[in-house]
Amino acid sequence: MSKVWRYGDHVDTDVIIPARYLNIADFEELAEHAMEDIDLNFAPNVQKGDIIVAGRNFGCGSSREHAPMVLKVKGVQCIIADSFARIFYRNAINIGLPALEIGKEVEKIEAGDELEVNLTKGEIKIVNKGLVINTKPLPEFVQKIADCGGLINYIKGEK
């Protein structure tokens, strides 16, 4: 069972990981500042397997891959949002962090809910409410990158 960290619309990359820390090359150290400008409780308390649930345009702004990376390093299992900004979405796929775009269905998920996510079936179960949200499977091309554990492994597999 996964804990939900619930955020609103337009969560930008500058609050996911503020640029003032981008001189830190070590992702473990950098991840201590994840979400700090929007939620000081996140970095100290997030547990492996937790899920971020947000509104529209999650990850807008900078192309910094540090943004999905610090969330992955912190153990976030996947991100579920109404919609994602395109570079963040691409980066999340490339580093093997699942990002599920589910539109207005996201409004059914609230802070404190307990989720079970089955990525293969594209199924999000809100356990405490007895609700199930079905999502579209990833496009085949994207699934291949995900199956390889990210873009770099995918490229390594090419001749």
Place this chain on the structure above:
Amino acid sequence: MGMTMTEKILAKHSGRDSVSAGDLLVSQLDLILANDITGPPAIDEFEKIGRSVFDKDRIALVPDHFSPCKDIKSAEMCKRLRDFAREHEITNYFEVGRMGIEHALLPDAGLIAPGEVIIGADSHTCTYGALNALATGVGQSDVGAAMASGTTWFKVPSAIKVELKGKLPKYVKGKDIILTLIGMIGVDGARYQSLEFCGEGISELEMSDRFTICNMAIEAGAKNGIFPVDEKTLAFLKGRVTREFAAVTADADAVYDSEITIELDKLVPVVAYPHLPENVHPVSESTGIVIDQAVIGSCTNGRLEDLAQAAEVLKGKKVHPHVRCIIIPATQEIYQQAMKLGYIDTFIDAGVAVSTPTCGPCLGGYMGILAHGERAVSTTNRNFRGRMGHVDSEVYLASPYVAAASAVMGRIASPEEVIK
């Protein structure tokens, strides 16, 4: 079925006769960019692949964000970039003293031509659409992979047609056009899409205006923004780009998701309030907002024409006693031209701090960080929480005309209040 400018470029670069929105394809790349923040992790990813660079002439590395290095950690990152450039004999590595802000520097250096495809590990890579190129920001894994393969995957974006009509009023610039557009459609109004500009109003725009507009396409969520080529584009390219290029035009029957018309005559100088670029208000309704700092520069508005606007306002004036005004020419060439034209004297006489090219304050790096509760008017591109410093500081986005006028008045001001 007809194609948009973006579709034509992607078709050509993927060896297809035609493409349409939603197609997934692998595109050849003409140029790949990284900077001092995204370059080192891109290099880490590249090295995991274990191949050599695909073409040492088609990679551009620009230490511009925290450079000249602001601290030891930044120095280590710049060193990583520099060492890699030397090891792989990267032609287009730009060292401090010769570097500039990447998105002003690369077009000026002739590295961008119409019809080309460019990816950069920087979201404002979309700037180059002003030159009829398909340019978009990606992450460092994409850049690391592309440095080895010379290719990347794209989903062909659907498009929004933006038609510009009429003539620009005095003191209304490219920044006002793009902020007005973002105000209309919102920060996700063009998410995953291309913004395809057209219309007779384009002839009104200087190249600097077009760079500013495409630069902020990402602030509407767009994959790219793109302009057709005209005499002004060709004049810009002359003497910079010597290789052959193939400009693209949109087919008359190209397919668009939606169409927007902007009547230039009706535009006014605007400012985007914190903490989203879509919070757009006329300057005339914002003149009660007191400021602590004004920043003029960045990949959005650090070009010679931008500095000319600032100089026009600041000539013979003084920066307000309660305001720090920081002006950052985007490249060494722009800096030198500004000096020859007397702009730098004008700035220093007015009490402005003039800096060597750097992204510096735009992303809260250095060279003008805001304290708790402070407020800046800035010609940069983002006003997210904490973007220029303390999480409880504020950034208002505006044109160089408005930022310079605000610096003099100590509050948000229209250039007409200062230029009599």
